Amino acid sequence: MLQNKVVLFLLIVTIVTVSCDSNGVYDKYKSVPNAWHKDSIISFKVTPPDSINKHNLFVNLRNTNAYKFNNIFLIVEMVFPHGKTIKDTLEYRMAEPSGKLLGEGYTDIKENKLWYKEGVVFQESGTYTVNIQHAMRENGKVNGVVELDGITDIGFRVEHNNAK
Numbered sequence: 001m002l003q004n005k006v007v008l009f010l011l012i013v014t015i016v017t018v019s020c021d022s023n024g025v026y027d028k029y030k031s032v033p034n035a036w037h038k039d040s041i042i043s044f045k046v047t048p049p050d051s052i053n054k055h056n057l058f059v060n061l062r063n064t065n066a067y068k069f070n071n072i073f074l075i076v077e078m079v080f081p082h083g084k085t086i087k088d089t090l091e092y093r094m095a096e097p098s099g100k101l102l103g104e105g106y107t108d109i110k111e112n113k114l115w116y117k118e119g120v121v122f123q124e125s126g127t128y129t130v131n132i133q134h135a136m137r138e139n140g141k142v143n144g145v146v147e148l149d150g151i152t153d154i155g156f157r158v159e160h161n162n163a164k
Contacts, residue, residue: 023162025049029060029155035147036134036154044130044156048122053160057116059132060155063094063101065108067150070095073135076116081126089135090116109152119161130156 030042048055059076072094077087092114095101103110122128132154136145 023159024157025055025160026158027060027155029062029153031153032151035149036151038134038136038144038146038148040133042132042154044132046128046130046156046158047126048128048158051121051123051125054119054121056118056159056161057120058157058159059090059092059114059116060153060157061094061103061112061114061151062153062155063103063110063112063150064152065101065150067094067101069136070097070099073137075131075133075135077131077133079129079131081124081128084124088116090114113157132156 025048026044026046028044030044032040032042059074061072070093072092074090074092075087076090077085079085092112093102094112101110103112105111134145134148134151136148137143138145
């Protein structure tokens with residue numbers, strides 16, 4: 001009987017914790033099977049809630065200890081509903097100089113919430129497409145990393161910008 005109450009309590013705490021994210025507007029992840037191929041483009045379809053308020057945009061990555069680089073280069077492309085496209089090449093730090101992986105998490109999986117854009121107003125109504133692709137290279141090599149190990153999930157997040 002006591003065990004059932006403990007399980008019920010933990011379930012309620014988990015639900016409350018997960019549902020208390022009032023800042024999030026859109027938050028989706030897509031899994032990477034085995035390794036992230038250089039030609040694999042991860043796409044997200046985002047329909048913003050309004051065309052007036054500002055939003056912050058994030059790329060979310062989950063990685064394991066198999067990720068052997070201290071940074072990551074990403075090509076992030078946003079395609080607007082009426083065809084306009086913005087493409088950015090971004091670099092993020094993924095590890096400390098000692099090699100310790102950055103990110104949240106107590107296990108071997110770390111979650112990194114990486115700033116993409118701040119204070120974005122989605123002025124066009126309709127669906128935006130966000131495409132994310134890695135652009136990793138090894139030092140001294142011309143060709144890019146074909147199979148990027150250690151990335152397990154790629155996500156995209158839109159939050160309300162609460163700054164006045």
